[in-house]
Amino acid sequence: MQGLRLAEEYNRDFHPSSNNWFYFQEHHVLLALHAEQYERAQQLMGVITKNPAYLIQREAALQRWDLYKGYIDFVMPPQRVTTARQRQIAQWVLQLPEYSRDKRGHNVAILVLQLLHFLRERNLEEVLLRLERLRKYQQRHLYEPTTLRSRLFLRLLQVIVDKNFDAAQAAERGKVLLQQLQETPPPGEAFAEVEIIPYEHLWELVLSLLREGAPVAKESELAS
Template identity: 90%
Template sequence: MAALTEAPEATQLQVVKALYGKATAANMRALQKLQSRVRSKLLNQLYFLDHSDPRHLVSRRYELECLDLLHKVSILYAEREYKMSEHLLQRCLRMAETGEFTQYAVQSARMLRNLYAEQRQPIQYKKITKVLAKHQQVLAWEDEAEQLYTDTQLALSGTVAARRAVLSVLPDRIVQLEALHRRAKSFGTYNAVYRARLAYEELQGNYQEMIRVTAAASRRLRDGKLNARRFDIRFNHFVSIYAYLRSRQPVQGLRLAEEYNRDFHPSSSNWFYFQEHHVLLALHAQQYERAQQLMVVITQNPAYLIQREAALQRWDLYKGYIDFVLPPQRVTTARQKQLAQMVLQLPEYSRDKRGHNVAILVLQLLYFLRERNLEAVLLRLERLRKYQQRHLYEPTTLRSRLFLRLLQLIVEKNFDAPQAAERGKTLLQQLRDTPPPGNAFAEVEIIPYEHLWEIVLGLLREGPPIINDMGA
């Protein structure tokens, strides 16, 4: 175990050699058996995890209590311990009904029905049969709602074309979900309606409505009109600050993010998603030092390096922007060169219209403007022009197109900051007047384009780019 702790990236062959000295077939089989035993022991520890921390998904501990009772009943029933089985099943049924875990209510009621039939208790049998029928009907409605929502969710995780197709059918799906909720009046159907509405408003770029929906949900929870054992307040927080970010209200969003931060456990993957928008809010609010402080906390999280590669690349991109916009005296020349190399090595993302291509090329352009490298600046501007022609032709990409037209002005005006600023006034006002599009179609603005334009002009005031020997 010490060898694995010291070198977690070690290959299986290296582990065999470290443990047994030689990498023989017998030693490989011995390692596989060892891995199996260790895995079993680790799985056994799952029973002792503490789920009571409110920063985890609130429903988890109540759901696991139901599962624990059902597991115990299964053993007791097999041992023909009917009295205790009945007691635990009644308890599980009450718990499932309180938490609106309809599937466990059905399971408990079904087992009770079978128990009463076997014990020849007709009065109890008839009572529980009615309870079972009621929960089965609710479960059928919940299953239908879940199917509609998961179909939508799957399409939303697909291509831009798939997301556009969902946008056209979502209103009808929401009507279907609302009808199911009126029948079931359960948390499961409510949650499907609530999340489908948020998805629809996001696709349209209607972020003010998203703020209204999340605020209304918070009030309903506070007033006891939502099941406190089921409603995921963390998701509501996340959507709320995301909507503030996209609706260009970063100061208010940042204030809420600082408040909501306490509701996310650092061991949860949701913590990283929340912190990603926390950092973006700080950047959009031009609180760059706060963004840097957040990045220190984030990168020190033990789970940071085990995120998906795409997530790690996004963090690299955010770090690149943060390190660039901090005051020059805070960054040494050597550090600037190191960061420039990191920026150049950032991989290109999907050629999708909602990718990070513009953000990567703009960050590279900023570094070369600071280095005053004319050849590299012109190369990045040409890449941005080609990217615009190939990918930024939809009405929903207007903000990106306006910003790239501003960048082209710096060449037209021979890198003269006052002339570029004067010539770009109309475009800049158009940019300010253009709201961000829906998430299905947007290029990510790590720093708002309006702020980036001011940064570009500031770099030009320090001096225009010149021909030098530095490679692009």
């Protein structure tokens, strides 16, 4: 919370049309998300996207903003997001490019957001597909010491499959991994590229989604 207060104080030091303003606001949004101040993050995104200079930002920057908006809209209470926006989010999630070289730091965040979306949709096939893609991505790219938090979180996600998407059993089995995650500090500023929302908070969100109902196979899958 102290970081958010400081961000509010220093906000006036940057001209709204400057690249430094957008760079500062990116950190401001991430501070709000990490403090679970989701409404504040949404308010900040409203200010940012209305800035006349927003659309002339580099493509990579615009894609990052899109990803932040995707997470914010997902964690906001459903009644605070319009039905039209929910449909837009669903379509956007499906169109997110994965394994892009331009978004190497965000690939995990993209796949996790897709996974969350399909958990909410209770779509078993798509949930398992994203978990498999995360597993392969981990094998290929997440081997450095700085990726330990990501590896621990992906192991937690595997627990939900091992426990047949039972929230209570997954929470119990995941206690040791969660403790290890809580004891593992972020590797530095770059971690925000992956952990747009801290993994501890995402794990609670995963369990909450499972309590609402486990993903199920489509009728076509059952018939086959």
